Amino acid sequence: MPTQLEELVSFLHSPQPAVRQIALDNLVGFSTGTNAAIFKYDNYRAIEDLKDLSKEKSKPLVQQSVTILANLCDDVVARRLIIKDEKYLKYLSLKICDLNNSSADIMCILLSNLAKEDGITAVLNFVTGKDDDELPTLDASTFKSQYVMDCLIDCFVKGYDRKLNKFATFDYLAYFFADISRFRKGREYFITAQEYDNVVPISKLLVFTEKYDSKTRREGVASTIKNSLFDSESHEKILNDEDINLLPYILLPITNAKDSEIDEEDMFNLPDELQLLPEDKVRDPVPEIICVHLESILLLCTTSAGREYMRSKSVYPLVRELHKNIDNEEIDELCNRIVNMLMRGEPAQNSNIEEMPVKNAEDSADAILETVKWI
Known part of the structure; x- marks a missing residue:
């Protein structure tokens, strides 16, 4: 026998609009956590009902049904039932x-x-x-x-x-x-x-790495940049394409105008966008986002051409200043790894660091970068 809540879920496909609305009003709060199990009733029939309701013209019906669908994505089965419907x-x-x-x-x-x-x-x-x-x-x-x-x-x-x-x-x-x-x-x-x-689409997103009033935008764009760098064969093209102009938008979020120990020669070699910073320029206030940008720099260091480009653009002094001025264990670790990549000598012969490809959707930059090695 279905429980009262499961019976309520079955009302989502009632032919009466008022009944469907009452069901939604009462079910939104049960779409997260352990309570969401009620939507498994009748072999996840609710997923089809909610998709249909999300196409209605009534704003409350749409808002509530889509909210429930979004919450149910925590359930792998529910998520796959939604996405398989192209x-x-x-x-x-x-x-x-x-x-x-x-x-x-x-x-x-x-x-x-x-x-x-x-x-x-x-x-x-x-x-x-x-x-x-x-x-x-x-x-x-x-x-x-x-x-x-x-x-x-x-x-x-x-x-x-x-x-x-x-x-x-x-x-x-x-x-x-x-x-x-x-x-x-x-x-x-x-x-x-x-x-x-x-x-190039990534070039349209770069400006939002500095949008400090929207953590969501900065965080998502930073991760998009990092993920787009997983394939090292594309690095040289990306770095040298002036229409993309990637590097400044990775470096600006980790830079503070008050970083004082960058000498004149290093300053001259920085990308133009970082040479005359306004006095109120500050680093990204979220350490986790700074870490994502540091992971992008680390990915760009996985080829000899990328490392040489990083050196020519005075990336090391910027990372050094970040390291000195931010007390954060993860940032500290990433800075040390970048410095290690940039400041140690290159192999005797021209060669790259072996690229470790993304094998599936769950791989992370950290998992890849832990395994890079000289070849």
Whole structure:
């Protein structure tokens, strides 16, 4: 016999809108923690009901159903049931880009939660166009690309101040970008110029490494940068492409204008963006985000060309100043490893440090970098 709560879950597919709304009102609070087990009732039938409810025109129905779906992503089975429905995944991705969507931000959270699964790479293939009556039509004056992924990037870049959609900031797309960049196909997207505007997507995100009023944006973008550097064969291209101009946006968050012991020659070699910092320039206030940028620097040190580039741009003095002025065990460890890579001599013959590839979506930069070695 079903429990009272399980019976309530079954009301999500009631033909009466008022009953469905009452069920949602009472179920949102049970969608996290151990209570979420009630949604397993009737072989997870609620997942289909919630997806249907998230397409309704009523804002409360949409907000509550998407919130429950986002919370249920903690359950691997539920998460996989949602993402295997590519039709729904496409609907969700396009609906985020609907500039009149008052639930866009909670949908961004759901999309980012789904990005733990391999199936998220399907988003990279989705195209706009009304091939289904359920799919929204996007504003052609705002979105110039036929690919939904490009449109999501445009939402994130152009919509941070609510001028694109007054209901949304799209901040949580940063976490979606970070997770999809864990997959090779995602990394390739971020470092490849797109046909519709001939711009490399990662270059559009870099400015948000300094957006100190949004931890979500900074954290997600920092992780996207780091993940995009997992493939060492792309490092030389990325570092030398002036249209990307990656290095300053990794270094600025770890730099303080009051760092005093950088001599004139080292200062001259720094990227232009770091040579005349305003007096109020401070480091990123979140140590964990600084660590992500240090991991990116460490990844860029896995080839001899990358190390030489880091030396030529006075990366060592900046890391030294960070090390001296921040009391944090993890930052201390990462700084020591970078200094070790940059300041010890190169092998007698021209060679690289062996790249340790990402073997699956769960690998981290730290796991890879612990195993680099001279060859």
